[in-house]
Amino acid sequence: MLNQRLDQLQDYPFARLAALIADITPKVNIAPVAMSIGDPQGQPPEFAMKIIADHADKWNGYPPVIGTFELRTAIKTWLDRRYALPRDLIDIETQIAPVAGTREGLFIVAQLAVNGAKNGQKPVALMPNPFYQVYNAAAVMAGAEPVYLTTTEATGFLPDLDAIPEETLQRTALFYLCSPGNPQGAIASIDYIKKALGLARKYDFLLVMDECYAELYYTPEAPQGGLQAALALGPGQDGHPLDNLVCFHTLSKRSSAAGMRSGFGVGSPTTIKLLNRLRSFSCAGQPFPIQAASAALWAEEGHAIATREAYAKRMESARRHLGKLPGFYAPKGGMFLWIEVGDGEDAARKLWRDAAIKVLPGEYLTKPEKDGTNTGKRYIRVALVHEYETCDAALFRMAQVLG
Numbered sequence: 001m002l003n004q005r006l007d008q009l010q011d012y013p014f015a016r017l018a019a020l021i022a023d024i025t026p027k028v029n030i031a032p033v034a035m036s037i038g039d040p041q042g043q044p045p046e047f048a049m050k051i052i053a054d055h056a057d058k059w060n061g062y063p064p065v066i067g068t069f070e071l072r073t074a075i076k077t078w079l080d081r082r083y084a085l086p087r088d089l090i091d092i093e094t095q096i097a098p099v100a101g102t103r104e105g106l107f108i109v110a111q112l113a114v115n116g117a118k119n120g121q122k123p124v125a126l127m128p129n130p131f132y133q134v135y136n137a138a139a140v141m142a143g144a145e146p147v148y149l150t151t152t153e154a155t156g157f158l159p160d161l162d163a164i165p166e167e168t169l170q171r172t173a174l175f176y177l178c179s180p181g182n183p184q185g186a187i188a189s190i191d192y193i194k195k196a197l198g199l200a201r202k203y204d205f206l207l208v209m210d211e212c213y214a215e216l217y218y219t220p221e222a223p224q225g226g227l228q229a230a231l232a233l234g235p236g237q238d239g240h241p242l243d244n245l246v247c248f249h250t251l252s253k254r255s256s257a258a259g260m261r262s263g264f265g266v267g268s269p270t271t272i273k274l275l276n277r278l279r280s281f282s283c284a285g286q287p288f289p290i291q292a293a294s295a296a297l298w299a300e301e302g303h304a305i306a307t308r309e310a311y312a313k314r315m316e317s318a319r320r321h322l323g324k325l326p327g328f329y330a331p332k333g334g335m336f337l338w339i340e341v342g343d344g345e346d347a348a349r350k351l352w353r354d355a356a357i358k359v360l361p362g363e364y365l366t367k368p369e370k371d372g373t374n375t376g377k378r379y380i381r382v383a384l385v386h387e388y389e390t391c392d393a394a395l396f397r398m399a400q401v402l403g
């Protein structure tokens, strides 16, 4: 009776990890550290929490799904600054869709992009492999066939765009691309994104840039993004520079505010109008106090710089403790280590037993290839989301177990 597409969704990786280590009690008498999770453990800036408290009289009304003018203005101002955009690229009224966390936006955008058929065949949703689990669920529930693009060290941990078969591109309705990536931390260059957007225009699909980690990077220059690629390419078929593109950003990582559920999508007026239309039927507008605090967080750079520096310090600690492991590399962005350990599940069990550290086996984030091999099997994902002292001590113990 119920929607059978649900059967195609695999268990969330955290449920699989819980089952994997259920029979193990850590041998060490130390507070366990969950480096398997994805939510920053720091607190959002106090000024934002104060704004929420100051808006305590704003919980009665339904907030507008399209967001307050104040929030959209703050978002546009941030985008213009962050990506050095010309002022007329992003229109505050028509091109920004606040979302209650980008997970919501990433999921619902598939409903927008996937039609019954593409060129008479089942539509495809392209995504990197490994991937953020929402891409796959969104694709399946929208009726598309998820096609997983292998990303390994050999491909620079980004999909090889030249390797996507013509037949697949003809059927593609949307393409999820994440930069900086989760879990491998690769950063797509502007040329790479231009090429992906060029394909989107040639084959008429939507390029969905998940730029949720755009503010966490360890390179001298900030990662470039979809908006800059679009600007460089110029208008598409509908005459707008953001044709065939939507980019998602979040406060969950930039401001350590995952609990606020606050992000946005930006795209052409046509795409954003349809996204908002869909959201007005299916999603709640963000509460006014959250919108007010979000506006302040997009407007303030000091805390975002401090957050980035805190992650950089943890990355440095990782390099110090784990740098000698043959499977270690320092990621360019994001908040994860992706370490080749031989067998990810074995390592996860061992780390839990011997060091009370939880990590995710890479295969829980990765679909098997056609030949049955799983490119994530040899890896673990380690989240550096705890404050420095906790990370540093855990990475030290991790080195002893894995070394």
Ligand SMILES: Cc1ncc(COP(=O)(O)O)c(C=O)c1O
Binding pocket: 038, 100, 101, 102, 103, 104, 106, 132, 178, 181, 182, 210, 212, 249, 250, 251, 252, 258, 261, 262, 263
């Ligand atoms: C790659 C990626 N995209 C999107 C999200 C969703 O972020 P949020 O819904 O908190 O904005 C996450 C969260 O962990 C993520 O890792």
